[in-house]
Amino acid sequence: MDATQFAAMMDLLRQTLTAAVQGAARPAGPDPRLQRPTKMTADDRPEAYLEVFEAMAISAGWDQAQWATCLLPQLTGEAQAAARALSPEQMLDYPTLKAAILNRVGATPEGYRRKFREAQFSAEEHPRTIAHRLKDYALGWLNPDATTKARLVEVIVVERFLECLAPGPRLWVQRQAPATLDRAVELAEQYQAAEPTPAKPSGRSGATGSFPQLAPERAKGLGGRG
Numbered sequence: 001m002d003a004t005q006f007a008a009m010m011d012l013l014r015q016t017l018t019a020a021v022q023g024a025a026r027p028a029g030p031d032p033r034l035q036r037p038t039k040m041t042a043d044d045r046p047e048a049y050l051e052v053f054e055a056m057a058i059s060a061g062w063d064q065a066q067w068a069t070c071l072l073p074q075l076t077g078e079a080q081a082a083a084r085a086l087s088p089e090q091m092l093d094y095p096t097l098k099a100a101i102l103n104r105v106g107a108t109p110e111g112y113r114r115k116f117r118e119a120q121f122s123a124e125e126h127p128r129t130i131a132h133r134l135k136d137y138a139l140g141w142l143n144p145d146a147t148t149k150a151r152l153v154e155v156i157v158v159e160r161f162l163e164c165l166a167p168g169p170r171l172w173v174q175r176q177a178p179a180t181l182d183r184a185v186e187l188a189e190q191y192q193a194a195e196p197t198p199a200k201p202s203g204r205s206g207a208t209g210s211f212p213q214l215a216p217e218r219a220k221g222l223g224g225r226g
Contacts, residue, residue, distance in 0.1 A: 037052075037053055037056055037070065037071070037074050038074070039073075039074045039076065040074050040075055040076045040077070040079060041076070042076070042077060045105075046078065046079045046101055046102070046105045046107065047102060047105065047107040047140075049079075050071075050098055050101065050102075053067075053071060053074075054067075057070070064094060067094040068091065068092045068093060068094040068097050069092065071094070071097065072091065072097075075101075078101075078104050078105050079101045079104070079105065081104065082097075082100045082101045082103070082104035082105075083097060083100065083101065085100065085104075086100055107140065109140065109141050109142075109143065110141075110174075110177065111140075112136075112137045112138075112139075112140030112141035113137075113141040113159065115137040115140075116134060116137035116138050116141055119133065119134070119137065121133075141155075142155060154180060154181050157181050158178060158180070158181050158184050161181060161184055161185070162174060162184065165188060168191075169188055169191040169192070172187070172191050173187045173188055173191065
């Protein structure tokens with residue numbers, strides 16, 4: 001879907017939704033222009049494509065049970081790969097399909113956080129484009145519309161807390177996706193408590209203590225960063 005098609009589709013959806021809100025008479029049956037979504041292209045952001053798809057499906061009056069069936073043939077790239085990783089039953093359940101696609105492309109709070117912190121931009125990119133993308137990433141990460149100020153602070157502190165941990169515990173705690181700072185601290189303490197204590201060196205000259213074999217992610221403690 002190129003920029004012209006996208007603009008035309010959004011204009012049509014806006015007109016349809018405005019008419020519905022104002023109680024205007026709606027033509028019998030769905031608008032023929034909303035009968036078939038366009039195929040996803042390499043330039044489409046999957047999360048934005050899904051937003052347009054859902055607006056189109058609602059405006060066209062599609063049965064939600066058929067949304068996945070309508071969407072599947074239009075998927076390409078990573079979105080298609082996410083769908084193919086599901087079972088046939090999961091693939092035909094739209095909420096499950098959507099969650100799998102968003103998770104695959106990093107359109108989750110953690111994925112947006114990583115993009116916000118790690119995104120690289122070429123020297124040719126326009127400053128306004130860079131600013132717009134960073135704002136999108138921040139909104140996806142922090143979700144200010146549904147988050148209180150106190151919660152925003154906690155999200156940022158949790159991120160900084162994880163950065164202060166060594167790689168082993170940091171990766172392990174991140175995988176548990178702690179929702180609060182207290183939970184992040186609790187998980188870090190669990191990791192620390194479960195980590196074997198190195199054996200003390202023997203009294204023999206030149207002898208060194210033996211260390212138990214740890215899983216790679218637990219090979220370091222909490223004291224420093226690698």
